[in-house]
Amino acid sequence: xxxxxxxxxxxxxxxxxxxxxxxxxxxxxxxxxxxxxxxxxxxxxxxxxxxxxxxxxxxxxxxxxxxxxxxxxxxxxxxxxxxxxxxxxxxxxxxxxxxxxxxxxxxxxxxxxxxxxxxxxxxxxxxxxxxxxxxxxxxxxxxxxxxxxxxxxxxxxxxxxxxxxxxxxxxxxxxxxxxxxxxxxxxxxxxxxxxxxxxxxxxxxxxxxxxxxxxxxxxxxxxxxxxxxxxxxxxxxxxxxxxxxxxxxxxxxxxxxxxxxxxxxxxxxxxxxxxxxxxxxxxxxxxxxxxxxxxxxxxxxxxxxxxxxxxxxxxxxxxxxxxxxxxxxxxxxxxxxxxxxxxxxxxxxxxxxxxxxxxxxxxxxxxxxxxxxxxxxxxxxxxxxxxxxxxxxxxxxxxxxxxxxxxxxxxxxxxxxxxxxxxxxxxxxxxxxxxxxxxxxxxxxxxxxxxxxxxxxxxxxxxxxxxxxxxxxxxxxxxxxxxxxxxxxxxxxxxxxxxxxxxxxxxxxxxxxxxxxxxxx
Ligand code: FAD
Numbered sequence: 158x159x160x161x162x163x164x165x166x167x168x169x170x171x172x173x174x175x176x177x178x179x180x181x182x183x184x185x186x187x188x189x190x191x192x193x194x195x196x197x198x199x200x201x202x203x204x205x206x207x208x209x210x211x212x213x214x215x216x217x218x219x220x221x222x223x224x225x226x227x228x229x230x231x232x233x234x235x236x237x238x239x240x241x242x243x244x245x246x247x248x249x250x251x252x253x254x255x256x257x258x259x260x261x262x263x264x265x266x267x268x269x270x271x272x273x274x275x276x277x278x279x280x281x282x283x284x285x286x287x288x289x290x291x292x293x294x295x296x297x298x299x300x301x302x303x304x305x306x307x308x309x310x311x312x313x314x315x316x317x318x319x320x321x322x323x324x325x326x327x328x329x330x331x332x333x334x335x336x337x338x339x340x341x342x343x344x345x346x347x348x349x350x351x352x353x354x355x356x357x358x359x360x361x362x363x364x365x366x367x368x369x370x371x372x373x374x375x376x377x378x379x380x381x382x383x384x385x386x387x388x389x390x391x392x393x394x395x396x397x398x399x400x401x402x403x404x405x406x407x408x409x410x411x412x413x414x415x416x417x418x419x420x421x422x423x424x425x426x427x428x429x430x431x432x433x434x435x436x437x438x439x440x441x442x443x444x445x446x447x448x449x450x451x452x453x454x455x456x457x458x459x460x461x462x463x464x465x466x467x468x469x470x471x472x473x474x475x476x477x478x479x480x481x482x483x484x485x486x487x488x489x490x491x492x493x494x495x496x497x498x499x500x501x502x503x504x505x506x507x508x509x510x511x512x513x514x515x516x517x518x519x520x521x522x523x524x525x526x527x528x529x530x531x532x533x534x535x536x537x538x539x540x541x542x543x544x545x546x547x548x549x550x551x552x553x554x555x556x557x558x559x560x561x562x563x564x565x566x567x568x569x570x571x572x573x574x575x576x577x578x579x580x581x582x583x584x585x586x587x588x589x590x591x592x593x594x595x596x597x598x599x600x601x602x603x604x605x606x607x608x609x610x611x612x613x614x615x616x617x618x619x620x621x622x623x624x625x626x627x628x629x630x631x632x633x634x635x636x637x638x639x640x641x642x643x644x645x646x647x648x649x650x651x652x653x654x655x656x657x658x659x660x661x662x663x664x665x666x667x668x669x670x671x672x673x674x675x676x677x678x
Contacts (some may be wrong), residue, residue, distance in 0.1 A: 213255025250321030292438025438558025
């Protein structure tokens with residue numbers, strides 16, 4: 158454990174890294190930019206922006222330059238980096254990674270968000286062409302307000318860029334129906350590590366298309382994505398029900414995600430909370446409205462230290478008769494085994510529902526905890542091991558909570574995640590997303606950021622020791638061995654793709670997978 162903390166402190170001590178040797182490493186990059194037709198602006202060393210930080214707040218870096226591209230053509234600046242033996246380029250979406258993934262220490266950071274977002278909707282084909290640096294929140298507003306259409310698959314929080322989530326997967330409560338966001342794009346425009354621009358899809362340059370989706374930014378910079386749309390509903394009935402037993406929670410959640418499309422909810426997630434009056438981690442985290450009351454006397458006496466909440470939502474149109482919505486709902490809820498008396502619901506507008514985390518963001522900003530560190534841990538855990546994971550991790554290591562949501566809900570793998578894409582999953586038909594969305598609260602006093610990191614490590618070690626089949630989502634590994642284990646039998650393919658699309662390992666150095674001038678192993 159101590160060795161881990163030492164490594165953590167050392168890795169983040171940017172001033173302890175070897176002194177730069179060449180002029181460009183010292184920050185004199187200006188000659189490199191001579192004669193380059195860049196429409197945007199370049200801010201050299203010391204770039205006093207956020208480019209050396211991210212949402213996680215535990216990694217720091219010192220980029221040599223921050224490039225604010227004016228248009229997607231400026232992404233070809235990666236060609237510049239290839240003229241030097243050292244330079245790397247990180248496309249930065251909204252910097253909402255938690256382990257420095259969008260950073261480029263002594264490299265170039267390309268701020269994708271400064272390109273004015275283009276969101277061009279084609280109602281005839283129900284698709285939108287969207288720039289890679291556009292925020293999903295802006296995509297939502299443009300599609301719904303302008304056309305009554307909406308993307309099918311979302312993330313919980315929409316202050317993330319299209320290129321940033323497509324580089325990972327993009328999962329939320331719609332994933333069980335439509336797959337992750339990476340399954341809901343039909344075409345990309347990509348600038349590869351050689352600075353070449355390609356349009357790619359399942360039929361045109363398919364290898365690049367499959368590589369880039371879930372590719373952790375390793376194979377190209379996404380400058381445009383074509384996103385599938387569907388008619389947007391007007392309203393959402395948003396429901397939470399509570400379980401005292403994990404087995405019953407899992408049984409109901411799995412039942413609902415395996416029902417045929419159109420015969421289930423439009424959204425399904427779940428979370429674990431502490432069985433106590435803890436204001437952050439406990440009962441109070443369940444009600445959906447301030448006038449709703451969580452009655453602890455409903456909880457069975459035999460309940461353990463944590464409880465489970467299934468969260469579902471049903472879409473409807475303004476013209477749907479209320480009785481029809483009620484009937485659909487009762488049919489879907491029939492047979493579920495949640496605790497009597499612990500059912501909460503509200504009706505909200507569709508956009509309000511999708512922007513629900515923005516309200517939490519505003520509150521967290523007001524409390525000062527949004528800008529504090531977030532040592533988050535995200536895992537995909539096989540269905541086969543999730544009951545043991547509950548016993549070892551939720552009921553034991555995390556029985557006091559994490560200072561924020563602990564998400565846990567099932568996702569279908571086989572039909573919903575195309576294995577030609579770069580994301581890696583546990584084996585089997587179904588796995589669970591587990592997300593520890595930690596916040597550092599000064600009051601009530603929780604763990605410090607360092608203690609949270611140690612606890613994350615303990616959880617990962619427990620998974621390994623217990624032989625659980627799991628993968629890190631939004632992965633972070635500090636060694637080549639760690640990455641090899643992560644990709645497993647897809648490591649060779651991942652390396653071959655790197656050699657083909659970014660042979661000098663210029664792109665996304667913050668992922669720490671390939672150093673500049675790497676050799677396949
Ligand atoms: P960044 O952090 O800026 O970049 C992430 C990686 O992608 C970096 O390696 C970067 O170099 C690369 N990259 C960025 N833009 C491009 C591009 N245009 N082309 C190629 N590579 C690029 N994830 C989910 O799946 N579901 C959720 O519900 C969810 N909720 C979240 C809520 C919050 C509050 C936060 C902070 C994160 C959440 N995430 C969620 C995680 C999020 O999807 C990832 O952290 C994502 O990478 C962040 O997007 P970003 O635009 O900030 O990307």
